[in-house]
Amino acid sequence: MGNGTPCTLKQNHPRSTSVLYVCHPEAKHEILSVAEVTTCEYEVVVLTPLLCDHPKYRFKTSPVNAIFCQALSGSPLQPQRLTQLDKEREEQLKPPFSSSVSETREVRQDEAPPVREEAFSSTHKPMTVGGQAQVTVGTTHISRLTDEQLIKDFLSGSYCLHGGVGWWKYEFCYGKHVHQYHEDKEQGKNIVVVGSWNVEEHIDWAKKNVARSYQLKEDGVQKVKLVSHFYGHGDVCDLTSKPRQVVVKLKCKESESPHAVTVYMLEPQTCQYVLGVESPVICKVLDTADEHGLLSVSS
Known part of the structure; x- marks a missing residue:
């Protein structure tokens, strides 16, 4: 793009701009950057999803090969150790029953049954909430807390x-x-x-x-x-x-x-x-x- 405003630093030579379009599937035709690469010559980078329809500009994806597993004759539906861990987790997550409501409320945090942490995935951790038995709480709030910390730091x-x-x-x-x-x-x-x-x-x-x-x-x-x-x-x-x-x-x-x-x-x-x-x-x-x-x- 030429015929811009005359540049006093280059003997009133017209300014010029090169516009680069980059494929980005999630973009909404926004300008990524505007830079003056040399005196009175500019470069504009625009992100657009339209280019992604063309085979020469779309993102290259790695092929995914499916893996099919076939159980041997007489094999259990899941590993025996995993079955045992599931049973232990069910026992640990059962609410405490007692003869009166007051006894239930008096259950202290340090009296809660021990929890085998390895029974949970990395995205779930056991927690004790108030006087209740330990329950599994997901990490759905981690991203929100991360955003809050990011905003505070910013x-x-x-x-x-x-x-x-x-x-x-x-x-x-x-x-x-x-x-x-x-x-x-x-x-x-x-x-x-x-x-x-x-x-x-x-x-x-x-x-x-x-x-x-x-x-x-x-x-x-x-x-x-x-x-x-x-x-x-x-x-x-x-x-x-x-x-x-x-x-x-x-x-x-x-x-x-x-x-x-x-x-x-x-x-x-x-x-x-x-x-x-x-x-x-x-x-x-x-x-x-x-x-x-x-x-x-x-x-």
Whole structure:
């Protein structure tokens, strides 16, 4: 794609962009990244499921060979040891019966019958709930707890997001900084500070700009769709002799992959950037945004 805005750094030569389409079965035609590979020449990577229909671009799947087992004459339906473990588990999970309700309530946790942990799979562990006998509790809450911990780490700035393709990569640490960097085997890591966080400066910026945007759902409920945060005091720009600054836009993005994150950076004006971060994880905290767009972990 050519005939872009004339580039002052290349004798007013028109800007140009190469658009790369990549097969991704779960994508919804979203932009993965926008990078300036050379001066005023850009590269846009777009994820789309449409390419996956073509045999040259679809994901290659490894063949799965079925295994058929045939029992010998007189063999049990399952291993004898497994049958024994199933019987032990049934005995352990039976509720305690007593002559009175009060005696049942007085069963102490340390008096519960011992449980053979090897009788359970790795996704189920025995637990004692209150005064009841030990029961098997599945790990259905592990992913939820993991998401909560991930959100806490993200909002504390200890978990940073990375993105970008081509020469420059991006690092975003919430409430800390936005970095643009390039790693070289010989010269090491070259870091450019695009913006640093200062809550007072952001609040001043939010009073003059839209820091929180809403979306009206089909059921009539108004939900926060996007929040914008201002990061200033970046490295001084050679072209403007002013510090770089960036507006970070955190957007809720529904996806079949709950931990998918899309990070891209735009430069609408010289050394003034827009960093887009889109993920289903962000959907969980956007409704906690206050009037300045600041997020918090919901209790």
